[in-house]
Amino acid sequence: xxxxxxxxxxxxxxxxxxxxxxxxxxxxxxxxxxxxxxxxxxxxxxxxxxxxxxxxxxxxxxxxxxxxxxxxxxxxxxxxxxxxxxxxxxxxxxxxxxxxxxxxxxxxxxxxxxxxxxxxxxxxxxxxxxxxxxxxxxxxxxxxxxxxxxxxxxxxxxxxxxxxxxxxxxxxxxxxxxxxxxxxxxxxxxxxxxxxxxxxxxxxxxxxxxxxxxxxxxxxxxxxxxxxxxxxxxxxxxxxxxxxxxxxxxxxxxxxxxxxxxxxxxxxxxxxxxxxxxxxxxxxxxxxxxxxxxxxxxxxxxxxxxxxxxxxxxxxxxxxxxxxxxxxxxxxxxxxxxxxxxxxxxxxxxxxxxxxxxxxxxxx
Numbered sequence: 366x367x368x369x370x371x372x373x374x375x376x377x378x379x380x381x382x383x384x385x386x387x388x389x390x391x392x393x394x395x396x397x398x399x400x401x402x403x404x405x406x407x408x409x410x411x412x413x414x415x416x417x418x419x420x421x422x423x424x425x426x427x428x429x430x431x432x433x434x435x436x437x438x439x440x441x442x443x444x445x446x447x448x449x450x451x452x453x454x455x456x457x458x459x460x461x462x463x464x465x466x467x468x469x470x471x472x473x474x475x476x477x478x479x480x481x482x483x484x485x486x487x488x489x490x491x492x493x494x495x496x497x498x499x500x501x502x503x504x505x506x507x508x509x510x511x512x513x514x515x516x517x518x519x520x521x522x523x524x525x526x527x528x529x530x531x532x533x534x535x536x537x538x539x540x541x542x543x544x545x546x547x548x549x550x551x552x553x554x555x556x557x558x559x560x561x562x563x564x565x566x567x568x569x570x571x572x573x574x575x576x577x578x579x580x581x582x583x584x585x586x587x588x589x590x591x592x593x594x595x596x597x598x599x600x601x602x603x604x605x606x607x608x609x610x611x612x613x614x615x616x617x618x619x620x621x622x623x624x625x626x627x628x629x630x631x632x633x634x635x636x637x638x639x640x641x642x643x644x645x646x647x648x649x650x651x652x653x654x655x656x657x658x659x660x661x662x663x664x665x666x667x668x669x670x671x672x673x674x675x676x677x678x679x680x681x682x683x684x685x686x687x688x689x690x691x692x693x694x695x696x697x698x699x700x701x702x703x704x705x706x707x708x709x710x711x712x713x714x715x716x717x718x719x720x721x722x723x724x725x726x727x728x729x
Contacts (some may be wrong), residue, residue: 377630380651381701388643391700395646398692399678402685406470410682414468414476417458425451428608429590435600445604449611455484456612457619457667458683464489465497467682485612486579487549491571495552501679505624505631505652512624513631515540515547516556519723521631526726533724544613549575615665619656622712623672625719626654628705649676650697654705655690656712663687673704 383391424447431444460483462468468476475481482489495511503509507523514520517540519530540547553571557563586605591598630651636644656662656670663670668683671690675683697704 377628377651377703379628379703380630383643383647383700385641385643387700388641388647390643391696392641392643392646394696394699395677395693396642398689398696399681402678402681402689406682410468410684411471413684414459414463414471414682417454418475421451421455421459424448424454428604429601432590432601432604433594433597435594435597435604441600441604445607445611448604449608452484452608452612453615453665454667456616457669458664459667460484460489461667461669462683464493465679467680484582485545485548486582487545487551488574488578491552491575492548497679501676503637504649504676505629506634506636506648507631508634509637511551511554515551517547518720520625520719522723522728523631523633524723526723530724534721537720541617542610542613544617545609549579618709618713619666619669621716622656622709623654623669623675624652625716626705626707626712627715627718628703629654646677647702649673650702650704652676654707654712656709657706658709660687662709673706 428444428447428449428451431440431447433444435441435444460481463476463481464478464483466478469478479493483492500510500512505513507513507521514524518533518537519526553568553575554563558565558568586609587602590605591602594601632648632652636648640648650673653672653676655673656666658666658670663686664684668686669675671683671686674681674686674689674693677693678686678689681689694704694706
């Protein structure tokens with residue numbers, strides 16, 4: 366039967382329900398957009414990611430050098446800003462994108478997705494499991510995608526309400542400030558362990574590499590560099606602390622604006638029954654949102670300002686999303702799918718609205 370396919374719990378009127386035939390055509394057109402880019406990958410993409418890598422190294426070096434003179438306030442501000450910029454770029458435009466395998470075709474060990482290790486307290490292997498596999502395979506499927514609220518926040522009415530959520534407008538603030546730590550412990554699944562659904566051996570197996578990575582990062586930023594700075598130990602320590610905080614706030618903001626705005630939907634596990642590529646594509650579109658802005662803004666977000674395109678094409682070099690976006694938008698309009706795109710200010714306001722609204726037992 367050529368009947369529309371229902372995906373969501375609560376129907377979003379901005380999205381048209383598509384028939385199987387329409388979903389097949391949707392997949393064909395979106396595949397064609399991807400193939401066009403794949404056929405064009407080459408030297409310009411390689412030069413770009415190498416420039417990003419160099420910019421991060423130089424910014425980090427200059428930032429740390431300035432912090433060594435951090436007793437002079439302008440040097441501290443400049444050093445902290447440069448180091449914060451380097452950490453943001455390494456996290457978003459380099460690490461996140463490289464780990465998706467976007468540059469594996471270069472055959473350069475520095476940009477190999479399965480072995481890259483990034484500059485945060487969480488391990489890259491854990492991220493590849495929770496994000497690359499779980500989130501991008503089961504995007505916004507309740508009970509399958511751990512990124513829905515990260516097990517901490519209730520952001521959709523489909524999530525079961527508990528009294529503890531009443532405090533989420535307050536505890537979302539330290540969660541934002543310490544976002545890399547939330548990402549780091551996500552794969553531990555502490556709740557499952559505390560409820561007896563995970564053995565102690567399995568828990569410790571996950572915990573051991575995490576503790577090692579956390580110790581390495583803490584030593585580097587808060588022991589090694591302050592020690593070698595001598596009299597400037599305190600400015601170096603605080604500069605590293607603030608730079609990490611800036612990176613946490615920025616990544617929290619961009620990631621949440623890409624996943625938890627007003628029109629984004631979650632789905633039941635039943636959508637996986639006989640899911641076609643067209644179904645999967647439609648789920649990515651309806652579970653993501655974009656941000657408008659300048660070219661510099663898009664680069665600073667790791668091009669996750671194009672979250673829709675990233676969810677559709679996670680293994681395509683993210684720098685290509687800006688030019689793919691108008692074509693994706695046209696396909697969405699053709700098939701009656703909402704292309705959720707707005708400013709950071711507007712999208713972030715909707716995220717804050719969700720955090721406050723669903724702290725209470727609202728059903729829709």
